[in-house]
Amino acid sequence: MSRQLDIALTVNGERVSERVEPRLNLVDFLRDTLGLTGSHVGCEHGVCGACTVRVNGTIVRGCLMLAVQCDGARVETIEGVSDSGAIADLQEAFTRRNALQCGYCTPGMLLTAQELLARGGLPTREEIREHISGNYCRCTGYHAIVDAIEAVAQQRNGSKA
Amino acid sequence: MKPAPFAYAKARSVEDALRLLREHGEGARLLAGGQSLIATLNMRLSSPAILIDLNEIAALSGIALRDGDVVIGAMTRHAEVQQSDIVASHAPLVAAAMPHVGHAAIRNRGTIGGSIAFADPAAELPACLLALGGRVEIAGATGTRMVAADDYFRGLYETAVGADEVLTAIRLPAATPASRFGFLEFPRRHGDYAMAGLAATARADGASLKDVRLAYFGVGMTPVRARKAEAALAGGDVEAAVTALVSDLDPPDDIQASGAVKRHLAGVLLRRVTAQMDARIESAHDGGKA
Structure with a gap:
């Protein structure tokens, strides 16, 4: 019954063709099949946000989407987004503000923050907190993460951080 | 955890999905956004034989x-x-x-x-x-x-x-100029399931609310209408409506909160949501004067 299926997609701009079991989650596909271990596996039921990746331009839970559903999709992970330089300022701000300690939540946190920042404008701290509410961090207590995101929003809007 | 094995089929149309459901019977589950279903599969609370994916049906x-x-x-x-x-x-x-x-x-x-x-x-x-x-x-x-x-x-x-x-x-x-609504929930973390919540609608008739519908969530087996409270609120008596909740709702304890806490929150929700609907009546009146 669990016949393997062929899928073809792009991951971080590269074409990928694989044969996968239907039950394989997207994040396990990225980590175990493709070796892209920047996306992390936490709760595996959509609560923690550690597995956050982009599919067709928007962030999703990598544990709540099947690899077979990504046939034809454009998937981006922290590896690709980091290499593109698009979030270099955000990564720098996370480092400067101590917005990470163990780093387990950080890839998901960065992609989630980037989605908010990419809308432009200056989100309030409340809006930042709401947007990252689906991403658990067990180290920082969140204040430093909110600080970092707020600072980047200000920088990108041309005002002083 | 990882899901138990299952087969997978993409439905191309609603007719195709119906055909696949007939073909596979009880073992089939429809896959929509998957944000609840795939979580239950991962936890092996559910193990369908086949998922019928609706995501390609534009x-x-x-x-x-x-x-x-x-x-x-x-x-x-x-x-x-x-x-x-x-x-x-x-x-x-x-x-x-x-x-x-x-x-x-x-x-x-x-x-x-x-x-x-x-x-x-x-x-x-x-x-x-x-x-x-x-x-x-x-x-x-x-x-x-x-x-x-x-x-x-x-x-x-x-x-x-x-x-x-x-x-x-x-x-x-669709809402009309007389439509009023209120919404509030108390979750432990923004975006999580609420300990208790209330979605309400009414029709403004002068300064009073008519056709009140109070739909509570997180307090029972389904979303629950508080019908006695609706009648009391339509009579203009918020505190009587709060009192009526005692017979309208019988919230069980769950992972979010005890039944007693939910019962208390239901009253708080009713007062605040009623204030939301009343405020919208006042602002509508102000708008009329301006």
């Missing part, structure tokens, strides 16, 4: 104003509903509820039809459907039928949708 997605209804296709993602001008203008209760539905990444993937079909008693959208007195469009072998929200929720995760049917759209009566 006809099931979209928002339109039709015959006085806001019609939302079952596969419309929460993020689309949240950003919709039609929803903001004509179904403002849903627009108010949407930021509380899951988290950003969940809303990018989850669908309104999935939420209404899953019918989690603590979810926001089933309660909005009930508060608005909307209808659910269901396709089956013999055609399409409409079920009123009051007849739709049958029990815990049980709805009027049959095992061989597909929920295809939600129809919500």
Whole structure:
């Protein structure tokens, strides 16, 4: 019954063709099949946000989407987004503000923050907190993460951080 | 955990999905946004033989104003509903509820039809459907039928949708100038399921509220209407409405909160949501004077 299926997609701009079991989650596909271990596996039921990746331009839970559903999709992970330089300022701000300690939540946190920042404008701290509410961090207590995101929003809007 | 093995088929149309359901019978489950279903598969709370994926059926997605209804296709993602001008203008209760539905990444993937079909008693959208007195469009072998929200929720995760049917759209009566609404929930973390929540609608008649519909969520096996409280509120007595909740609601203890806490929160919700609806009456009157 669990016949393997062929899928073809792009991951971080590269074409990928694989044969996968239907039950394989997207994040396990990225980590175990493709070796892209920047996306992390936490709760595996959509609560923690550690597995956050982009599919067709928007962030999703990598544990709540099947690899077979990504046939034809454009998937981006922290590896690709980091290499593109698009979030270099955000990564720098996370480092400067101590917005990470163990780093387990950080890839998901960065992609989630980037989605908010990419809308432009200056989100309030409340809006930042709401947007990252689906991403658990067990180290920082969140204040430093909110600080970092707020600072980047200000920088990108041309005002002083 | 990882899901038990299952087969997978993409439905190309509603007819295709119905055919696949007939072909595979009890072992089949429809896959919408997957934000609840795949979590239950991962936890092995559910182990279907085959998933029938509805995500490729473009006809099931979209928002339109039709015959006085806001019609939302079952596969419309929460993020689309949240950003919709039609929803903001004509179904403002849903627009108010949407930021509380899951988290950003969940809303990018989850669908309104999935939420209404899953019918989690603590979810926001089933309660909005009930508060608005909307209808659910269901396709089956013999055609399409409409079920009123009051007849739709049958029990815990049980709805009027049959095992061989597909929920295809939600129809919500478009707001009129006299429409009032209120929405509030108390979750432990923003975006999580609420300990208790309330979606309410009413019609403003002068300074009073008529046709009050109070749909509580997180307090029972389904979203629950508080009918005695509705009558008391229509009579203009908020405190009598709060008192009436004692006989309207019998919330069980759950993982979020005890029944006693939920009962207390239900009263707090009623006072605050009534204030939201009253404030909108006052601002409408102010607007009229200006």
